[in-house]
Amino acid sequence: MSLVVVKVQSGMEDKIWNAIVKRLTNTETADSQSLLEQWLTEDESHAQGYQEAKVVWELSALIQPDQPHVSFDQLQPQLIAKTQVKQLNFWKYGIAAALSAAVLLAALFQFSQDKKHNPSEEWVTRKADAGKMIQVNLPDSSKIWLNSGSEIRFHKYFSAQKSRTVQLIGEAYFDVAHDEKHPFVVESGKLTTVVYGTSFSIRAYGNEMNTSVAVNSGKVGVLIADTKEAKVPVMLVANDKLTFNRNQHTFTKLSVTNSEVNAWTAGILTFEQTPLNEVFATISRKFNVQVKADPLKYQECRLTAKFQNKPLKEVLRTLKMVMNLQTKQIDHTVYVEGGTSCSNP
Amino acid sequence: MQLNATPGLKEINAKSYDLAQFESLYNAIASSLQKYAFYWVKDVESANAIVNDVFVQLWFKNDKPDQIKGYLYQSVKNASLNHLKKEKQLPVSFIDQDELTLIADLTMPLSEVVTESDKLSFLQNTIAQLPQRRQIVFRMFRLEGFSYIEIADLLQISVRTVEDHLGKAMQFIHARAKHLVNEDVTEL
Numbered sequence: 266m267s268l269v270v271v272k273v274q275s276g277m278e279d280k281i282w283n284a285i286v287k288r289l290t291n292t293e294t295a296d297s298q299s300l301l302e303q304w305l306t307e308d309e310s311h312a313q314g315y316q317e318a319k320v321v322w323e324l325s326a327l328i329q330p331d332q333p334h335v336s337f338d339q340l341q342p343q344l345i346a347k348t349q350v351k352q353l354n355f356w357k358y359g360i361a362a363a364l365s366a367a368v369l370l371a372a373l374f375q376f377s378q379d380k381k382h383n384p385s386e387e388w389v390t391r392k393a394d395a396g397k398m399i400q401v402n403l404p405d406s407s408k409i410w411l412n413s414g415s416e417i418r419f420h421k422y423f424s425a426q427k428s429r430t431v432q433l434i435g436e437a438y439f440d441v442a443h444d445e446k447h448p449f450v451v452e453s454g455k456l457t458t459v460v461y462g463t464s465f466s467i468r469a470y471g472n473e474m475n476t477s478v479a480v481n482s483g484k485v486g487v488l489i490a491d492t493k494e495a496k497v498p499v500m501l502v503a504n505d506k507l508t509f510n511r512n513q514h515t516f517t518k519l520s521v522t523n524s525e526v527n528a529w530t531a532g533i534l535t536f537e538q539t540p541l542n543e544v545f546a547t548i549s550r551k552f553n554v555q556v557k558a559d560p561l562k563y564q565e566c567r568l569t570a571k572f573q574n575k576p577l578k579e580v581l582r583t584l585k586m587v588m589n590l591q592t593k594q595i596d597h598t599v600y601v602e603g604g605t606s607c608s609n610p
Numbered sequence: 611m612q613l614n615a616t617p618g619l620k621e622i623n624a625k626s627y628d629l630a631q632f633e634s635l636y637n638a639i640a641s642s643l644q645k646y647a648f649y650w651v652k653d654v655e656s657a658n659a660i661v662n663d664v665f666v667q668l669w670f671k672n673d674k675p676d677q678i679k680g681y682l683y684q685s686v687k688n689a690s691l692n693h694l695k696k697e698k699q700l701p702v703s704f705i706d707q708d709e710l711t712l713i714a715d716l717t718m719p720l721s722e723v724v725t726e727s728d729k730l731s732f733l734q735n736t737i738a739q740l741p742q743r744r745q746i747v748f749r750m751f752r753l754e755g756f757s758y759i760e761i762a763d764l765l766q767i768s769v770r771t772v773e774d775h776l777g778k779a780m781q782f783i784h785a786r787a788k789h790l791v792n793e794d795v796t797e798l
Contacts, residue, residue, distance in 0.1 A: 278781065279774070279777060279778065279781075282777035282778065282780055282781040283773055283774065283776075283777035285777070285780060286773065286776045286777045286780050287773070289780075290751070290758075290776070292758065314784070314788075316791070317784060317788040317791045318780055318784045318788075320790070320791045321733065321780075321783055321784060321787050321788065321790060321791065322780065324729060324730065324733055324790065325733060325737070325748075325752050325783070326752060327730055328730065328733060328734050328737060328749075328752065328753060329730075329734065330637065330638050330639065330640075330641050330642060330753060331641035331642075331738070332637075332641060333636065333637065333640035333641045333644060333661075334641070334644050334654065334658050335640070335644075335658050335661070335662055337633045337636045337637060337640075340636065340662060340665055340666070341629070341633075343662070343666050344629070344632070344666065344669045344670075422629070425629070
């Protein structure tokens with residue numbers, strides 16, 4: 266019996282508190298008002314209780330939001346990093362590359378060691394895996410096409426920097442949004458390319474001897490570290506291509522056709538007197554396969570060829586025809602044997 | 611003392627914002643949205659991920675919504691319901707935590723509660739101890755400034771239930787925080 270009494274009281278208290286809140290929130294009804302008025306007059310402690318509730322309620326307007334579980338610092342990289350990354354199916358676009366006049370094999374270049382990397386700064390990395398080409402839209406609305414096995418890094422506060430700096434390993438084609446106040450800088454090994462709004466292509470794969478910059482439109486300046494061009498840039502205009510040999514520390518500048526600059530973004534694979542070992546590396550990146558070949562055996566061999574959206578099988582067949590290379594593909598590995606002697610190219 | 615302020619939410623209605631504004635928007639409302647997402651999905655990690663995605667989407671949205679607060683809540687709701695659909699769970703039965711009070715005692719000893727800001731943090735701690743759903747209702751009303759009807763809609767409960775939650779919340783808060791009311795405060 267007593268239990269029932271407690272319940273009734275508890276229910277009564279709930280009703281009173283509903284009425285109090287209605288008054289505090291200006292949503293009183295005639296019923297709640299008369300209930301509250303009656304309760305307030307019942308006892309002095311009731312009036313005091315209401316006063317306390319009112320003060321606490323008003324104080325509660327000042328409560329601050331809690332700390333989010335995930336801090337803004339964790340969210341922020343995604344606001345820049347999640348620039349729409351379009352994955353292009355490689356097979357659909359065929360093979361792609363805009364090759365510089367390349368020579369020899371190269372040691373891996375120490376990308377990270379070249380950078381004066383400040384650990385307190387945070388960088389965002391975008392990578393095109395083997396067999397993939399991706400388009401990265403930067404926050405400043407510049408566009409970058411990343412070729413297979415290439416990687417770019419940029420500051421997570423990209424647009425807030427004095428210069429729009431992008432670090433590149435591999436090959437990329439840039440279409441840079443014009444912004445004179447914020448020069449667009451591409452760091453690729455020894456070459457630093459400064460632009461103000463133009464389109465150009467840079468190739469700087471770690472395992473290739475040559476690094477190159479080719480310009481489609483506009484004008485860019487290229488600084489070459491450890492040479493006398495380290496301070497005074499080499500200026501390039503449309504259809505200029507600068508090729509830097511990392512071993513010899515020399516560079517050449519020559520004219521290219523406009524379409525050569527970004528041919529690879531359209532799926533065209535070009536080899537021009539390209540050492541065979543670099544051809545293998547390119548094939549490996551483009552088609553996401555491993556190429557097993559004796560590097561010493563082919564180091565004197567060079568290939569000149571152009572493939573327009575051709576599948577791997579076609580490329581391998583051409584190698585057989587031109588250089589008498591025997592190839593066998595097992596799953597994701599291509600074994601290369603034979604071939605004519607290349608001692609007299 | 612300025613009353614009836616909704617802290618942090620004043621600057622939200624800008625049509626476009628820079629990173630700093632976006633950050634203050636995030637800090638003002640993300641915690642509430644995470645609680646709101648948790649209300650639906652009952653999983654902290656999923657709730658955080660949902661809120662994260664909603665903010666990333668907002669950042670890249672070309673047309674910024676007029677009512678950002680309402681937009682964010684609605685987006686979190688949609689994402690949460692989609693999440694539940696994917697998990698093949700139906701949001702029919704909530705684990706009713708209403709009568710379970712958090713045990714974590716963050717309250718300061720009364721003797722230390724002297725200044726106005728001490729009072730506020732004591733009150734915040736008290737609110738943090740409210741049962742989960744009641745706490746969401748209270749925060750939505752008091753911090754975000756939603757109306758009864760908006761809260762009822764967002765939580766898919768009746769207006770009557772919203773009222774009950776607020777009444778019980780005040781009862782709870784009053785019982786624990788009434789000592790904050792001393793003479794000089796009462797005079798306000």
